[in-house]
Each structure stands twice: as C-alpha cells, then as structure tokens.
Amino acid sequence: MITVLSGGVGAARLLRALSLEMEADQINAVVNVGDDLVLNGLTICPDLDTITYTLAGLNNDELGWGLRAETWRVMDELEQLGGSSWFRLGDRDLATHLYRSQRLHEGATKTDVTRELCAHWGVRVRLLPATNDPIETVFDTEIGTLSFQEYFVRHRHDVVVRAISVVGAKDAQPTPEVLDALRNCERIVIAPSNPLISIDPILQVPEIRDLLRARRRDVVAVSPLINGAALKGPADRLLRENGYEVSGEGVARFYEGLIDTLIIDESDREEAPSIERHDVKVKVTTTHMADPLNASRLATTVLE
Amino acid sequence: MITVLSGGVGAARLLRALSLEMEADQINAVVNVGDDLVLNGLTICPDLDTITYTLAGLNNDELGWGLRAETWRVMDELEQLGGSSWFRLGDRDLATHLYRSQRLHEGATKTDVTRELCAHWGVRVRLLPATNDPIETVFDTEIGTLSFQEYFVRHRHDVVVRAISVVGAKDAQPTPEVLDALRNCERIVIAPSNPLISIDPILQVPEIRDLLRARRRDVVAVSPLINGAALKGPADRLLRENGYEVSGEGVARFYEGLIDTLIIDESDREEAPSIERHDVKVKVTTTHMADPLNASRLATTVLE
Numbered sequence: 001m002i003t004v005l006s007g008g009v010g011a012a013r014l015l016r017a018l019s020l021e022m023e024a025d026q027i028n029a030v031v032n033v034g035d036d037l038v039l040n041g042l043t044i045c046p047d048l049d050t051i052t053y054t055l056a057g058l059n060n061d062e063l064g065w066g067l068r069a070e071t072w073r074v075m076d077e078l079e080q081l082g083g084s085s086w087f088r089l090g091d092r093d094l095a096t097h098l099y100r101s102q103r104l105h106e107g108a109t110k111t112d113v114t115r116e117l118c119a120h121w122g123v124r125v126r127l128l129p130a131t132n133d134p135i136e137t138v139f140d141t142e143i144g145t146l147s148f149q150e151y152f153v154r155h156r157h158d159v160v161v162r163a164i165s166v167v168g169a170k171d172a173q174p175t176p177e178v179l180d181a182l183r184n185c186e187r188i189v190i191a192p193s194n195p196l197i198s199i200d201p202i203l204q205v206p207e208i209r210d211l212l213r214a215r216r217r218d219v220v221a222v223s224p225l226i227n228g229a230a231l232k233g234p235a236d237r238l239l240r241e242n243g244y245e246v247s248g249e250g251v252a253r254f255y256e257g258l259i260d261t262l263i264i265d266e267s268d269r270e271e272a273p274s275i276e277r278h279d280v281k282v283k284v285t286t287t288h289m290a291d292p293l294n295a296s297r298l299a300t301t302v303l304e
Numbered sequence: 305m306i307t308v309l310s311g312g313v314g315a316a317r318l319l320r321a322l323s324l325e326m327e328a329d330q331i332n333a334v335v336n337v338g339d340d341l342v343l344n345g346l347t348i349c350p351d352l353d354t355i356t357y358t359l360a361g362l363n364n365d366e367l368g369w370g371l372r373a374e375t376w377r378v379m380d381e382l383e384q385l386g387g388s389s390w391f392r393l394g395d396r397d398l399a400t401h402l403y404r405s406q407r408l409h410e411g412a413t414k415t416d417v418t419r420e421l422c423a424h425w426g427v428r429v430r431l432l433p434a435t436n437d438p439i440e441t442v443f444d445t446e447i448g449t450l451s452f453q454e455y456f457v458r459h460r461h462d463v464v465v466r467a468i469s470v471v472g473a474k475d476a477q478p479t480p481e482v483l484d485a486l487r488n489c490e491r492i493v494i495a496p497s498n499p500l501i502s503i504d505p506i507l508q509v510p511e512i513r514d515l516l517r518a519r520r521r522d523v524v525a526v527s528p529l530i531n532g533a534a535l536k537g538p539a540d541r542l543l544r545e546n547g548y549e550v551s552g553e554g555v556a557r558f559y560e561g562l563i564d565t566l567i568i569d570e571s572d573r574e575e576a577p578s579i580e581r582h583d584v585k586v587k588v589t590t591t592h593m594a595d596p597l598n599a600s601r602l603a604t605t606v607l608e
Contacts, residue, residue, distance in 0.1 A: 082403075
C-alpha cells in the first residue's frame with residue numbers, strides 16, 4: 001500500500017500512472033483541500049475533482065481542467081445576466097458541485113462525498129481529503145489579499161506574492177482515513193505538485209507533518225521542476241518569491257527533514273550533488289508524464 | 305400608483321394583465337418570500353422568479369413554472385450522480401439562482417438582486433420582496449414538519465396540514481421600498497394567490513399588516529376561488545383544514561378587517577350576501593385569467 005500527497009493535475013497524472021503498475025485500491029491519495037472554495041454557495045474541491053475526473057478518464061485534456069464533453073449552458077446564461085464568471089463552471093461539473101453541496105448540507109463529510117463520487121465513476125484509488133476541517137490558502141500579494149482561486153484563476157498567478165498562509169491549518173485534524181493511510185502504507189510519495197500551494201497546505205496540518213517526519217525514511221518526493229522550470233503553473237516563480245532556489249536543491253530544501261529521496265528529471269541530472277548536501281538521496285528518471293512511457297517509468301521509479 | 309400583494313402564478317397573471325391597462329412602472333408588487341429556500345447552497349425565490357419570468361414573457365407555459373426553452377443538462381447529470389432532484393432546476397433557471405447567490409454573497413439585498421434581474425429582462429413592474437429579513441413558511445403535517453417546497457413540490461401538497469407558521473415573520477421588517485409602496489399608492493390589491501401560504505406570510509410581517517389595516521378602505525382582494533374551488537394548488541384544501549369555508553365568505557373571513565372589497569368570479573355570484581355580512585363589499589367579474597379577455601376585464605375591475 002502506498003500513500004501519495006497530492007495536489008491537482010501533476011498528482012492526477014502520477015496516480016493514473018501508478019494505478020497501471022499496481023492494484024488501484026492499494027493506492028491512497030491524501031489530497032489538498034486548501035484551494036477548496038464556496039462559490040455562489042456551492043462547495044468546490046478543485047484538486048479532488050481534477051484527480052477524480054482524470055482517474056475516471058473523464059478529464060478535459062483540451063482545457064486542462066474540468067470534464068470532457070462539457071457544455072456551458074448555465075455559464076453562458078450567467079454571463080448574460082452580468083454575473084461573475086471568471087471561475088468557469090461547466091454544466092456537468094456543476095452537477096458535481098451541486099451533489100457535493102447537497103450531501104454536505106445533509107451532514108456528510110468531504111471524505112464521504114469523495115468516496116461516493118469515486119464509486120459512481122468507478123475510481124478505485126482511495127481519494128482522501130487531507131482534512132474535513134476548514135482550511136484556506138490565502139495569498140498576500142502586491143495587489144492585496146487574494147483567495148487561492150482569485151490568485152490562480154482570476155489573476156492567472158501573474159502577480160507578485162509576498163506571503164502564503166494556510167488559514168486554519170494549525171487547528172485542523174487529519175481524518176482517521178488519512179492517519180490510517182499515512183501510518184499503514186509502505187511508502188509515502190509526494191506528487192510533483194506545486195510544493196508551496198498544493199503540498200504545503202497538507203503539510204501544515206500538524207499531525208500530518210509529524211507523521212511524515214517520523215516516517216521520513218519511507219518518503220519519496222517527485223520534483224515538479226523539469227530543466228529547472230515548472231512545466232505549468234507558478235511553482236518556479238513562487239519558489240523564488242519565497243526564498244528558495246528554482247532547482248532540485250530548492251525543492252530539497254523546501255522538503256528538508258521530511259523526505260528521504262527526491263526524484264528528478266534527467267534534464268536536471270547535474271543537480272544531484274547539491275541535493276544530496278541536504279541529506280536527501282536522488283533518483284533520476286523522466287518525470288514529464290505527458291508521454292505515457294515516461295509516466296510508466298516514473299511510476300516504476302516511485303515504487304522501487 | 306397601485307401596489308399588489310403577490311404570490312406566484314396567480315399574481316404573475318394579474319400583474320401582466322394590469323401592466324396592459326396602465327403604466328407598468330406605476331405598479332408595485334410586494335412579493336412573498338416565505339417560500340424562498342437555500343437549496344444546495346443556492347438561494348431560490350420561487351415567487352419572485354415566477355413573476356419576473358412571466359412579466360418578461362419567458363415563462364414556461366407547458367410546465368407552469370420556470371423558463372421557456374429550458375434545458376436540463378445539470379439536472380440530468382445530478383440524477384446520474386444519485387443526487388436529490390425533486391426540486392427541478394433547469395440550466396437557464398440555475399443561472400438566475402447562481403447570479404442571485406453571488407450577489408447576496410457580495411452584500412446585495414434581495415431587493416437589489418430583484419431590481420437587477422428585472423432590469424436585465426426589461427420588466428418595468430416594480431417587484432419588491434416583502435422583506436429582506438429571513439422568514440420561512442413551515443408546515444406541521446401528518447407526516448411531520450415540512451418546509452414550503454417539501455410540502456408543495458416534493459409531496460405535491462398531498463398531505464394533511466395541521467398548522468402553518470411563518471418563522472421569523474414577527475421580527476421581520478418590510479423594506480423601505482415596500483413601506484413606500486404601501487403608503488403612497490392609491491390602491492392596494494391582494495392578488496388571487498393562496499391566502500394562507502402566499503399572502504399570509506406577507507401579512508404576518510407586523511408593519512405590513514398594520515399598514516393594510518390603516519388603509520383598509522383602499523384595499524381590494526381578488527378571490528382565488530372559482531366556482532367554489534381553487535383553480536390550481538391547495539388553497540381550497542388549506543382553507544378547510546384551517547377552519548375556513550371554501551367559499552368567498554371563507555376568503556372574506558380570512559381577510560376580515562384588512563380589505564374593503566372582494567372581487568369574486570361570476571360563478572360564485574350568489575355568495576355576495578354572505579361575504580357582505582363581513583363588512584366586505586363585493587364586485588363580480590370573470591377571474592379566470594387563462595383567457596386574456598377575462599384577464600383584461602379583471603384588471604379593469606381591480607382598477608375601477
């Protein structure tokens with residue numbers, strides 16, 4: 001059994017690759033909920049949804065998010081009404097959020113809802129929200145305080161970030177399922193998600209961080225950088241703005257004391273010595289998962 | 305200027321007929337919000353929406369509610385997910401609720417949102433939620449306590465009602481716009497809506513009731529009964545279950561002390577003497593508004 005700390009897209013691809021190499025129900029994903037939001041009253045869990053849709057084979061590759069064969073009837077109408085539509089909600093996607101909001105209102109937890117949605121779509125990987133307590137990643141930026149989705153979607157992460165905080169994390173409890181998954185797995189994997197805004201909100205939950213520290217020798221992280229840059233998204237920029245080098249070494253410093261091994265891409269091979277200085281072992285492989293063969297190789301390396 | 309106390313469908317038709325007989329912007333509608341609900345996080349105002357859609361010419365005549373040319377993409381998907389779908393939300397209709405929920409979240413009032421939606425659709429009748437305070441019509445029934453929509457939609461008003469209460473009404477304030485509309489109009493009209501569940505939640509707001517009592521001689525009500533029965537919905541049944549005769553006299557008793565005149569349908573002409581015993585004048589006309597000529601005749605009678 002393995003447990004993968006997961007953000008959105010990068011984690012979804014790694015989980016898909018892993019599920020081809022081992023029994024899917026032996027894979028736990030502890031998923032970031034710091035960027036969850038309540039929009040117009042609807043509770044939306046972008047990372048959980050991205051992973052669920054991807055593992056169900058329903059992800060929209062053209063957009064890079066949401067569901068395939070999506071339609072935009074509600075959104076078109078909302079725009080006509082002059083409503084705010086920077087956070088695009090497809091018709092099919094909306095049904096997911098309505099279902100979740102309905103079930104939460106009935107007293108279900110995010111863990112319950114996630115299990116139900118996975119069962120509906122035949123997703124056998126165990127997706128586990130890191131916590132059912134409210135936590136919220138907030139950005140102090142040059143243009144003021146922004147919520148995660150304001151920063152990421154509305155402003156396309158194109159503003160200078162002074163500080164990131166995860167409100168509520170210090171008081172948040174991991175769910176029993178998460179504790180079980182972290183305690184009883186053979187290996188803990190940190191997905192190649194954004195360290196600062198996808199993985200850190202999970203690590204800021206004190207019990208999760210303590211568990212990782214205690215199991216450090218079983219923890220392997222996959223660097224989100226390839227050839228010294230983020231494939232997509234603001235990981236490189238945020239590392240720099242937060243005082244870390246944009247390199248395998250920067251990632252190793254960020255995870256210092258929590259990981260045993262860092263997996264880096266072949267293109268960053270020469271960074272190995274600088275990473276090892278931080279008491280972190282290095283494995284080199286291909287980490288660019290757009291190519292299924294690379295993805296399979298990465299999955300195999302993760303499981304070695 | 306006239307002001308019409310309004311529920312949903314019956315009021316919408318009267319308002320449409322009135323707007324053909326006089327300047328639409330001289331008509332105020334004080335609209336019931338006792339059956340508003342928050343469903344899956346979305347704030348829905350069925351009576352306001354029914355009137356808005358009807359006056360915009362967008363009402364769905366086949367269904368009797370909602371928007372014409374509606375599609376059900378989100379609802380179909382929600383049903384697939386196993387979500388609760390007894391309260392049907394069309395795709396276009398959902399955009400209305402998303403817009404409203406968004407604006408309320410931003411700090412707008414229901415009054416603001418209603419004005420914005422009316423402006424968008426070119427509705428010139430001034431629709432005014434009776435109050436912006438939270439009030440909720442609740443049914444004590446043979447199968448337990450039900451919310452308005454559970455009673456009306458989910459159980460198709462096919463259960464015995466022991467008591468109706470409007471939670472919050474005693475502490476609710478009418479909006480300034482409502483007070484102005486009730487104080488400064490020439491005539492106050494009570495639409496042929498259900499007296500117990502559409503009009504009474506408005507009348508239970510103390511300041512509104514007091515104003516009606518004070519202006520009693522300017523108040524005319526249209527009976528919702530035709531030939532001794534409700535055209536649609538549970539008005540007759542609820543009158544009986546609450547100790548009122550199902551007749552013009554029952555309606556007159558229900559509005560006793562609040563109205564000067566009751567307009568009844570020709571088919572109930574012989575009830576006039578029993579109504580007049582309650583110090584209520586009677587006017588007889590055709591109140592069945594499916595026929596535009598009847599509707600016009602009723603509007604003219606109301607304005608006489």
